[in-house]
Amino acid sequence: MTGLLCYCRAGFEPELAAELSARAAEAGFFGHARTERGSGFVVFACDQPEALSRALPWRGLVFARQKLQLLAELRGLDPKDRIAPIVAALHADSAGQGPSPEQVRGRLYGELLVEHPDSDAGKPLSGLARAFGNALRPVLRKAGLLAAQDNASLPRLHVCFAAGDHAFVASGDVADSAPWPLGIPRLRLLPDAPSRSALKLEEALLTLLDDGERTRFLREGMRAADLGAAPGGWTWVLVRHGLHVSSIDNGPLRQHVLDTGLVEHLRADGFHWQPPRPLDWMVCDMVEQPRRVAERMATWLREGWCRQTIFNLKLPMKKRWDETRLCLDLLAAQAQRPLVVRARQLYHDREEITVFAAAKP
Ligand SMILES: C[S@@+](CC[C@H](N)C(=O)[O-])C[C@H]1O[C@@H](n2cnc3c(N)ncnc32)[C@H](O)[C@@H]1O
Numbered sequence: 001m002t003g004l005l006c007y008c009r010a011g012f013e014p015e016l017a018a019e020l021s022a023r024a025a026e027a028g029f030f031g032h033a034r035t036e037r038g039s040g041f042v043v044f045a046c047d048q049p050e051a052l053s054r055a056l057p058w059r060g061l062v063f064a065r066q067k068l069q070l071l072a073e074l075r076g077l078d079p080k081d082r083i084a085p086i087v088a089a090l091h092a093d094s095a096g097q098g099p100s101p102e103q104v105r106g107r108l109y110g111e112l113l114v115e116h117p118d119s120d121a122g123k124p125l126s127g128l129a130r131a132f133g134n135a136l137r138p139v140l141r142k143a144g145l146l147a148a149q150d151n152a153s154l155p156r157l158h159v160c161f162a163a164g165d166h167a168f169v170a171s172g173d174v175a176d177s178a179p180w181p182l183g184i185p186r187l188r189l190l191p192d193a194p195s196r197s198a199l200k201l202e203e204a205l206l207t208l209l210d211d212g213e214r215t216r217f218l219r220e221g222m223r224a225a226d227l228g229a230a231p232g233g234w235t236w237v238l239v240r241h242g243l244h245v246s247s248i249d250n251g252p253l254r255q256h257v258l259d260t261g262l263v264e265h266l267r268a269d270g271f272h273w274q275p276p277r278p279l280d281w282m283v284c285d286m287v288e289q290p291r292r293v294a295e296r297m298a299t300w301l302r303e304g305w306c307r308q309t310i311f312n313l314k315l316p317m318k319k320r321w322d323e324t325r326l327c328l329d330l331l332a333a334q335a336q337r338p339l340v341v342r343a344r345q346l347y348h349d350r351e352e353i354t355v356f357a358a359a360k361p
Contacts, residue, residue: 001043001045001070001072001073002045002046002047002049002069002070002071003031003043003044003045003046003049003052003069003070004020004043004044004046004049004052004053004056004067004068004069004070005041005042005043005066005067005068005069005070005158005160005168005170006020006041006042006043006044006061006064006065006066006067006068007040007041007064007065007066007117007118007160007182007183008040008041008042008063008064008065008345009040009063009065009118009345009347009349010038010039010040010117010118010119010120011037011038012063012320012345013035013036013037013038013039013040013041013042014035014037014320014321015062015063015320015321015324015345016033016035016042016061016063016064017033017035017042017044018033018321018322019061019062019063019064019321019324020033020042020044020056020061020064021033021044022321022325023055023056023060023061024044024046024052024055024056027052027055027056028055029046029048029051029052029055030046030047031044031045031046031047031052032044032045033045038119038120038121039117039119039121039122039162040117040118040119040122041117041119041160041162041168043070043073043168049069049070050069053067053069053173053176057176058176058177058178059176059342060342061344062324062343062344062345062353063321063345063353064183065118065178065182065183065184065345065347066172066177066178066182066183067172067176067177067178068158068170068171068172068177069170069171069172069173070168070169070170071089071090071169071170071171072086072089072168072169073166073167073168073169074086074089074166074167074168074169075165075166076165076166077164077165077166077167078165079164079165082132082167083135083136083139086136086159086167086169087139087140087143087145089169090107090140090143090145090157090169091143107145107155107171108144108145108146108147108154109140109145109146109147109154109155109156109157109171110146110147110150110151110152110153110154110155110156110174111146111147111150111151111152111154111156111157112133112136112137112140112146112156112157112158112159113133113156113157113158113159113172113181114129114130114132114133114136114158114159114160114161115129115158115159115160115161115181115182116128116129116160116161116162116182117160117162117182118182118184121162121163122161122162125161125163125164128161128164129159129161132159132161133159136159140157145157152174153174154174155171155172155173155174156171156172156174156177157169157170157171157172158170158171158172178207183347184347185203185206185207185347187199187202187203187206187348192236192256193233193236194231194232194233194235194236194253194254194256194257195231195232195233196233196348197233197234197285197348198233198234198236198237199233199348200233200234200285200312200346200348200349200354201233201234201237201238201283201285201310202237203346203347203348203354204310204344204346204354204356205218205237205310207344207346208310208342208344208354208356209356217280217281217307217308218241218243219241219242220241220242220243221242221243221244222241222242222243222244222280222281223243223244223245223246223279223280223281224238224243224244224245224246224279224280224281224282224283224306225245225246225247225248225273225275225279225281225282225283225306226238226245226246226247226248226249226282226283226284226285227248227249227270227273227282227283227284227285227286228248228249228270228284228285228286228287229245229247229248229249229253229265229285230247230249230250230251230252230253231251231252231253231254231257232247232253232254232257232263234283234285235247235253235257235263236254236257238281238283239257239260239262239263242262243262243280243281244262244263244264245262245263245264246263246264246266246275246279247263247264247265247266248266248268248269248270248273249265249267249270250267250268253265270284270286270296271286271288271292271296274303274305275305275306278304278305278306278307279305279306279307280306280307280308281306281307281308281309281310282297282300282305282306282308282309282311283309283310283311284296284297284309284310284311284312285311285312287314288314290313290314290315290316290323290327291323291326291327291330293311293312293313293314293327294313294327294328294330294331294334295330295334297309297311297331297355297357298330298331298333298334298335298336299334301331301335301337301339301357301358301359302334302335302336302337304359307358307359308356308357308358308359309355309356309357309358310354310355310356311354311355311357312349312352312353312354312355313327313343313352313353313354313355314351314352315351315352315353317351320351324343324353328341328343328355331355331357335357335359337359337360338359338360339357339358339359339360340356340357340358340359340360341355341356341357342355342356342357343355343356
């Protein structure tokens with residue numbers, strides 16, 4: 001079987017399957033999504049995986065933590081020798097199994113990641129994944145399939161164990177996939193962070209902006225508003241970049257955030273407050289109906305009250321892909337100007353997604 005293998009937050013497989021199906025159909029590809037609720041991954045079977053992968057860039061997907069090209073699915077693996085079938089699949093030497101010779105001929109991988117889905121069934125496989133990686137790596141090097149040293153300019157080889165006897169073999173394009181194992185950036189909550197939410201904004205800045213944008217968009221002395229700021233996690237992240245922040249919330253902010261001297265706390269309604277002059281940033285973590293948030297964000301962008309924004313959309317219990325689409329369409333329509341929009345369900349997001357939007361220069 002060929003196609004795409006994508007990882008997601010466990011429980012969001014229907015949303016990822018709906019997203020892949022919709023986007024593939026829009027790009028003119030036939031295929032079908034196969035998944036199980038709670039599994040943490042979706043396979044999108046398609047007979048033109050390379051072209052489909054190009055048409056669906058990872059950065060454009062909302063619910064995919066990772067996007068890989070599936071080379072082989074191996075079931076019934078013998079615990080005494082799981083290595084031989086993987087090497088065979090990579091050599092495409094078993095009749096009709098594994099990838100086409102075109103897919104593997106001359107393919108040298110720069111790194112091996114042995115993974116498991118981030119799910120209840122997948123997490124107990126982490127020990128197996130680690131030990132198996134250590135055993136497989138030297139064999140692949142000897143077979144000329146893996147570079148002698150990790151090489152970030154070559155495709156990554158992923159082996160993902162869905163069970164002890166069931167693995168996917170897939171390749172990751174380094175320019176078009178998440179660089180982190182399991183597609184999860186590891187961030188540490190610093191002891192003085194006012195809330196765990198701080199990790200959400202840090203992850204958003206890491207995954208929704210590229211290196212150049214982070215340098216250009218986050219400079220000392222810039223000005224920001226934080227709508228729904230209490231107890232101050234997002235404000236604290238911005239302050240650590242040297243930004244001056246107007247923090248809007250009726251609730252209290254942590255004292256050490258106020259003590260930075262860079263924060264003005266305003267007890268106001270985030271849906272009505274507007275800045276006295278244009279700002280560089282507006283961030284918003286208000287828990288509200290997603291359409292209402294998307295409309296307010298569109299107003300900010302339309303009126304030019306901020307250059308760029310990062311905000312959360314809390315998703316409803318049902319039809320979450322439909323609601324995502326609707327909110328992003330609403331944002332684009334009501335902003336009444338060309339936008340750059342990137343949306344993603346972050347690792348630190350639960351029933352929500354995080355959106356970066358900016359007026360196109
Ligand atoms: C999830 S918390 C924000 C956490 C914050 N981002 C952090 O990192 O600490 C949501 C906040 O939105 C505030 N909020 C909800 N509706 C609001 C509104 N209409 N105006 C201002 N704040 C609002 C709540 O008081 C609450 O403190």
